Amino acid sequence: MFAGDKLLRVPGPTPVPDRVARAAARPMLWHRSPEFVELFRRVEAGLKRLFETESDVLMIAGSGTAAMESAVANLLSPGEEAVVLNGGKFGERWLELVQAFGARPCEVKYPYGQGADPEALDAALSRHPGAKVVFATHNESSTAVLNDIEALAKVARAHGALIVVDAVSSLGGAPLPMDAWGIDVVVTGSQKCLMLPPGLSFVGVGPRAWEKAAESKGHRYYFDWKQYQRAAKNAESPYTSAVSLMFALDESLAMLQEEGAEARFDRHRLMRDMVRAGLKELGFTLFVEERWASPTLTAACGGGVDPEELRKAVRQKTGVTFAGGQGELKGRIFRIGHMGAATPLDMVTTLAAIEIGLAELGVDVTFGKGVGRALEVWKSWR
Amino acid sequence: MFAGDKLLRVPGPTPVPDRVARAAARPMLWHRSPEFVELFRRVEAGLKRLFETESDVLMIAGSGTAAMESAVANLLSPGEEAVVLNGGKFGERWLELVQAFGARPCEVKYPYGQGADPEALDAALSRHPGAKVVFATHNESSTAVLNDIEALAKVARAHGALIVVDAVSSLGGAPLPMDAWGIDVVVTGSQKCLMLPPGLSFVGVGPRAWEKAAESKGHRYYFDWKQYQRAAKNAESPYTSAVSLMFALDESLAMLQEEGAEARFDRHRLMRDMVRAGLKELGFTLFVEERWASPTLTAACGGGVDPEELRKAVRQKTGVTFAGGQGELKGRIFRIGHMGAATPLDMVTTLAAIEIGLAELGVDVTFGKGVGRALEVWKSWR
Numbered sequence: 001m002f003a004g005d006k007l008l009r010v011p012g013p014t015p016v017p018d019r020v021a022r023a024a025a026r027p028m029l030w031h032r033s034p035e036f037v038e039l040f041r042r043v044e045a046g047l048k049r050l051f052e053t054e055s056d057v058l059m060i061a062g063s064g065t066a067a068m069e070s071a072v073a074n075l076l077s078p079g080e081e082a083v084v085l086n087g088g089k090f091g092e093r094w095l096e097l098v099q100a101f102g103a104r105p106c107e108v109k110y111p112y113g114q115g116a117d118p119e120a121l122d123a124a125l126s127r128h129p130g131a132k133v134v135f136a137t138h139n140e141s142s143t144a145v146l147n148d149i150e151a152l153a154k155v156a157r158a159h160g161a162l163i164v165v166d167a168v169s170s171l172g173g174a175p176l177p178m179d180a181w182g183i184d185v186v187v188t189g190s191q192k193c194l195m196l197p198p199g200l201s202f203v204g205v206g207p208r209a210w211e212k213a214a215e216s217k218g219h220r221y222y223f224d225w226k227q228y229q230r231a232a233k234n235a236e237s238p239y240t241s242a243v244s245l246m247f248a249l250d251e252s253l254a255m256l257q258e259e260g261a262e263a264r265f266d267r268h269r270l271m272r273d274m275v276r277a278g279l280k281e282l283g284f285t286l287f288v289e290e291r292w293a294s295p296t297l298t299a300a301c302g303g304g305v306d307p308e309e310l311r312k313a314v315r316q317k318t319g320v321t322f323a324g325g326q327g328e329l330k331g332r333i334f335r336i337g338h339m340g341a342a343t344p345l346d347m348v349t350t351l352a353a354i355e356i357g358l359a360e361l362g363v364d365v366t367f368g369k370g371v372g373r374a375l376e377v378w379k380s381w382r
Numbered sequence: 383m384f385a386g387d388k389l390l391r392v393p394g395p396t397p398v399p400d401r402v403a404r405a406a407a408r409p410m411l412w413h414r415s416p417e418f419v420e421l422f423r424r425v426e427a428g429l430k431r432l433f434e435t436e437s438d439v440l441m442i443a444g445s446g447t448a449a450m451e452s453a454v455a456n457l458l459s460p461g462e463e464a465v466v467l468n469g470g471k472f473g474e475r476w477l478e479l480v481q482a483f484g485a486r487p488c489e490v491k492y493p494y495g496q497g498a499d500p501e502a503l504d505a506a507l508s509r510h511p512g513a514k515v516v517f518a519t520h521n522e523s524s525t526a527v528l529n530d531i532e533a534l535a536k537v538a539r540a541h542g543a544l545i546v547v548d549a550v551s552s553l554g555g556a557p558l559p560m561d562a563w564g565i566d567v568v569v570t571g572s573q574k575c576l577m578l579p580p581g582l583s584f585v586g587v588g589p590r591a592w593e594k595a596a597e598s599k600g601h602r603y604y605f606d607w608k609q610y611q612r613a614a615k616n617a618e619s620p621y622t623s624a625v626s627l628m629f630a631l632d633e634s635l636a637m638l639q640e641e642g643a644e645a646r647f648d649r650h651r652l653m654r655d656m657v658r659a660g661l662k663e664l665g666f667t668l669f670v671e672e673r674w675a676s677p678t679l680t681a682a683c684g685g686g687v688d689p690e691e692l693r694k695a696v697r698q699k700t701g702v703t704f705a706g707g708q709g710e711l712k713g714r715i716f717r718i719g720h721m722g723a724a725t726p727l728d729m730v731t732t733l734a735a736i737e738i739g740l741a742e743l744g745v746d747v748t749f750g751k752g753v754g755r756a757l758e759v760w761k762s763w764r
Contacts, residue, residue: 010412013625021407024626028395028579030703061581062444062604063621069604078601100603191622197410199443199581199624219460219601221482222444222451239445240573242581243395244406244626321412 009350010323011141011169011297013191013198014340016248020195023251024244031241040235043246046253051186051204052177058203058228061242064168064189067201069097070223071135071164071185075209077217078102081131083124083161085116085152089142089326090166094135101218106131112143112329115292118151125159132212134163139170142326144299144335145292146174150181157182162208168192172256173268173296173339184209190245193296195252195340200245268295270381271338271347277377278351278370282358287333296339305361307334314357320350344378391732392705393523393551393679395573395580396722398630402577405633406626413623422617425628428635433568433586434559440585440610443624446550446571449583451479452605453517453546453567457591459599460484463513465506465543467498467534471524471708472548476517483600488513494525494711497674500533507541514594516545521552524708526681526717527674528556532563539564544590550574554638555650555678555721566591572627575678577634577722582627650677652763653720653729659759660733660752664740669715678721687743689716696739702732726760
């Protein structure tokens with residue numbers, strides 16, 4: 001099926017707006033030229049606004065996992081204990097990273113489809129007073145859960161521990177004011193709410209994290225934060241910058257700024273509520289309760305169909321692409337991305353595609369039912 | 383001065399051809415979709431042709447240094463000895479990487495502006511029988527030296543040691559047949575001879591390197607080769623691929639193939655000889671003797687001018703950008719990049735820009751003298 005190019009409804013990479021794609025195609029710049037200095041300073045300022053921090057935001061050429069690894073390599077020494085909150089594939093990634101660097105994770109598991117419990121974190125930090133860093137996930141994209149980082153950060157703080165937050169699939173789409181919430185490290189990637197191609201990652205590093213990093217003995221070179229901080233003084237990166245992605249970032253930061261943070265967060269909440277209402281109306285079971293429901297993606301199951309068959313039917317007939325479940329959720333849920341450049345009208349086509357997919361699979365669906373419910377949500381949106 | 387967009391004559395990033403920039407702007411693809419599988423398989427095959435290997439070529443989102451680090455992290459265990467050939471800033475980078483991962487470098491220094499001596503490597507490996515890996519630089523871009531990797535690889539092989547080659551600024555512009563020369567690991571980056579924006583790096587890993595990596599205890603996660611090999615079986619990367627750079631790579635590999643390897647190597651040699659002849663004619667001193675002269679960049683000094691002032695004057699009057707010296711060569715040389723999408727006609731404008739720059743600095747230059755000499759070289763090119 002001819003699908004145009006706006007039909008990517010996975011939790012990243014997200015569609016890249018034309019403005020951003022054109023910016024990325026600008027003639028190459030030398031990363032040691034005066035023009036690059038201007039670009040660097042402009043995106044640096046835009047990133048600090050985005051992270052809501054007065055501290056440093058470092059740019060690393062690599063995927064979101066690269067930025068996550070940098071936090072582990074800079075903060076932990078081999079043999080050191082650290083608390084890992086794990087409620088999905090990306091919590092698991094923290095666990096694997098901590099192990100890969102020879103540190104000892106104290107795992108706090110929370111159920112798939114639910115948020116991490118601040119009291120459980122409190123208990124874990126009491127049991128492990130040697131653990132001075134907590135690794136958390138803001139938006140667990142394997143389950144579509146948005147965690148209450150404000151509450152978790154308070155608990156970490158009360159124990160004198162740092163908190164490191166994976167916000168790869170949420171920063172820009174959900175509030176996460178780094179300084180106001182006392183978060184020590186925030187990591188994110190380019191290909192989600194920032195509407196860029198993948199390949200650039202970002203790390204906000206607060207003052208307590210800088211202190212801890214100065215003492216840590218983790219092996220690092222490419223990911224050594226100190227080198228990025230030092231180079232940034234001259235508007236440089238220590239290794240060759242991903243220049244074309246920085247052109248794109250410059251444009252996407254301008255777009256984020258034009259819309260404004262509050263309007264952007266609200267648009268993501270509206271898309272979430274439209275998709276959730278439409279799916280429910282069509283007989284699906286939402287995988288996550290409202291209190292933890294992510295504004296950037298939605299996971300669902302049920303509806304009388306196999307999620308993998310639904311994905312296949314939708315893709316074949318309409319060109320719209322959803323993601324399936326990961327790890328132990330494989331074959332049990334499907335996931336719809338609604339972040340970055342997505343709009344409420346895209347939620348209309350998304351739900352229409354699901355209605356078509358259901359009919360393809362023999363379900364007796366009243367066309368327009370899910371879409372109609374979503375439009376009601378939009379109409380009554382505050 | 384209005385400079386168009388073809389005037390980047392630094393040793394990378396190099397200008398990105400329009401065909402490649404347009405490819406990078408293609409609509410985003412999901413990295414777990416059938417269309418991505420096709421893309422992955424096509425670039426994988428193209429990379430193997432480029433590396434001239436039957437073994438694996440892994441793609442890592444990151445700069446060339448990322449690929450270098452992957453070699454150190456996968457091959458060495460903490461405390462292990464390794465030989466590092468060091469004749470410039472990028473040899474030094476191997477040294478720093480080996481140290482950062484807790485291994486013990488045995489440094490074999492060679493003079494700036496000269497190539498590494500195979501006999502010195504032989505002696506070092508005899509003195510350090512525990513060292514089972516040699517880290518070498520094919521093209522030392524800080525000095526514009528092309529090393530004789532074929533000879534160095536033979537020496538390493540005779541001692542039962544692996545050889546790892548940094549070919550960041552040469553692969554595609556100078557012959558380096560990985561399998562035929564018995565090279566165990568070749569690393570390169572996207573922004574040099576491959577004519578792509580920076581942000582993607584590549585590692586060719588031969589069978590002996592796989593064996594050594596299986597035993598090594600270096601801390602790694604994002605750079606863990608095994609994960610890349612495993613994911614590649616399904617035409618995936620373990621972490622989100624730099625999709626837009628892979629679109630670009632697909633196009634640039636097609637362009638490399640259209641020209642053909644022999645013609646491409648020859649074009650680079652011709653550009654080298656044109657620039658060297660022109661600079662000599664204008665009274666400059668070439669920093670590197672002919673036997674080690676790099677086909678991808680040229681370093682020079684003298685000419686009765688300060689290299690930094692020349693760079694400034696050329697840039698101001700013509701828009702052409704050269705690089706200066708790095709580290710201890712800062713202020714002592716200037717460097718002209720002639721790799722990737724550069725052509726013999728670009729060498730004409732490059733030399734013309736230098737003639738203008740010399741005149742700006744008050745040198746009594748006969749206009750057309752350097753350019754004319756370069757044209758003679760071109761005319762008589764075999």
